[in-house]
Amino acid sequence: MAKKYIDVMDTSFRDGFQSVFGGRVLMEDFYPAVEAAAEAGLYHFEFGGGARFQAPLFYLQENPFEMMDGFRDIVGDKADLQVLARGINTVMLDTGSREMIDLFAKLFARHSVNTVRNFDALNDVRNLEYSGQMIKKHGMNHEVVVTMMDLPPGCKGAHDVAFYEKTLRDILDSGLPFDRVTFKDASGTSSPHKIYETISMARRLLGENMRLRLHTHETAGVSVAAYLAALEGGVTGIDLAAAPVSGGTSQPDILTLLHATKGSHFNLGDLKLDKILKYEERFKAIMKDYFIPPEATQVNPIIPFAPMPGGALTANTQMMRDEGNLDKFDQVIHAMTEVVERGGYGTSVTPVSQFYWQQAYANVMFGPWKQIAPGYGKMVLGYFGRTPVAPDAEIVELAARKLKLDPTTENPLDIADNDYKKSIAYWKARLEEEGLETTEENIFIACAGDKKGIAFLKGESPLMVRKHEEETTIPQTIQTSGDKAMAGNYNVVVDGKTYSVQVSEGEGEIQVTPRSETPAASPSPAAPSAVPSSAAPASGGKGSFEILSQTPGNVWKVLKSPGDAVAEGEAILILEAMKMEIEIASPQAGTIATVDVAINDSVQDGQLLATLA
Secondary structure, three states: OEEEEEEEEEEEHHHEEEEEEHHOHHHHHHHHHHHHHHHHHOEEEEEEHHHHHHHHHHHOOOOOEEEEEEEEHOOOOEEEEEEOHHHHHOOOOOOOOOOHHHHHHHHHHOOOOOOOOOOOOOOOOOOHHHHHHHHHHHEEEEEEEEEEOEEEEEEOOOOOHHHHHHHEEEEEEEEHOOOOOEEEOOOOOOOOOHHHHHHHHHHHHHHOOOEEEEEEOOOOHHHHHHHHHHHHHOOEEEEEEOOOOOOOOOOEEEHHHHHHHOOOOEEEEOHHHHHHHHHHHHHHOOOOOOOOOOHHOOOOOOOOOOOHHHHHHHHHHHHHHHHHOOHHHHHHHHHHHHHHHHHOOOOOOOOHOOOHHHHHHHHHHHEEEEEEEHHHHHHHHOOOOOOOOOOOOHHHHHHHHHHHHOOOOHHHHHHOOOOOOHHHHHHHHHHHHHOOOOOHHHHHHHHHHHHHHHHOOOOOOOOOOEEEEOOOOEEOOOOEEEOOOOOOEEEEEEEEEEEEEEOOOOOOOOOEOOOOOOOOOOOOOOOOOEEOOOOOOOOOOOOEEEEEEEOOOEEEEEEOOOOEEEEEEEEEEEEEEEEEEEEEEEOOOEEEEOOOOOOEEOOOOOOOEEEOO
């Protein structure tokens, strides 16, 4: 009897890169690996979308549209090239308006995409309807998604087979057009038994002819068992990656699944061990200069207690590594269980996984629920759609008070359409103000990346690629290309020690200065710290209370000036850290004596921000 053919999508160049390198891989470096993959017989690739749209703009000085077109040139017209989209966010950082969602589909169809995998982290089917219509309107395949995870132990109310069946029936009842169905577990926490029961349910509901896939990660250590369960349940496709971006926080390795299915009645894409082995050997040689974070290669058995997706995990640990507080990682993971439970059980996948992380981070750095991360707060208030279960009422009330927003049940698309800053006209005007071309691609890049998108288009974005020199293990926070040097101050953590790296323009030398090797004391549970000065105000006008930062970050906004009166709890400035805005409020009423930082300054844990008279 002929074996059942199973389509294998190679995720190395999107999810693999995101899960291992935070998406920071230069196209000129990885294109030879794409050639090797095609030579090995692979034809179905995830090659863009998700966070791999922002990473080239924010960190690589690359245009993601050009990257996708170059990929197509290598693999040819017959390859199925797929991207990841987040429902009404598509690949933007925030909810998009209808016209921006339409523009997304138009541009991605223009730039080599065959298939869009389209998901909503809340499994709110309303958030899939319009994007699905636009994907089909512009001639691409629509792969609609049900997002999965296991709830932390002791939690219940969603993410069981009945919940997934209801979501799937809602998709069918909505009438939204789709060509394929995928169950996506970005955290890799779903138990194999639940996977089998869920896929079996979906196969019965969808019939024998529907293309049905599973996507999972190795992060929690059960991905191979999950894939075997899915194969037995009736999937027609699975997602795998190639070394060195397989396993750990990424998808399991192609070779591993070829071995796991030996002797079975499944044929994984007609792939041959010897050809895949040759592809991986070449891939590893190509990527040898890139620094691989240790956590990206490991299975983490505590992830089921705090479902953190592989792609988000390494992106966040890389930011913590940059900011010198990676020692807080385990505390943040521990804090996530409560954040997930009280937030309404949205699936831990972008952007909700980032909301969970930011809130857990805030709870660790500033004390439990002393701050509300804006994304998390807007989620529990309903601004991104309906959560699977109602969020904790106390947290909803806290979010409303902190963010000065009322809870809403309005369709998020309608909210976005009413926001002029999410219109094509707004971003076209912004580009004109900056003297930039108003092409459709530039309009979308500006909207998707906001101020960082504008910086890219102006040629002002940094180059931040972590490589190591051939005979050293020191990760390079900055690499230069040709004669182009990147000036600035950077922090590099090596073997637990933090170094301040100063890069000068032109032919100047790179100066490396060790910072204090003594770890900073753990912050107190208030944000920010207020410390009485031991001396009277200095001649420079220093006040008697010092306001210190409790997290590394960058100064985003300065709201008050010396001489301004402030009330207790009134914001003085806003930091940007871990992709969130952190409001620095006055701990008491008084008058601003000094503001000791400026916009765009890099701030360290415990650094003086301002003083009060």
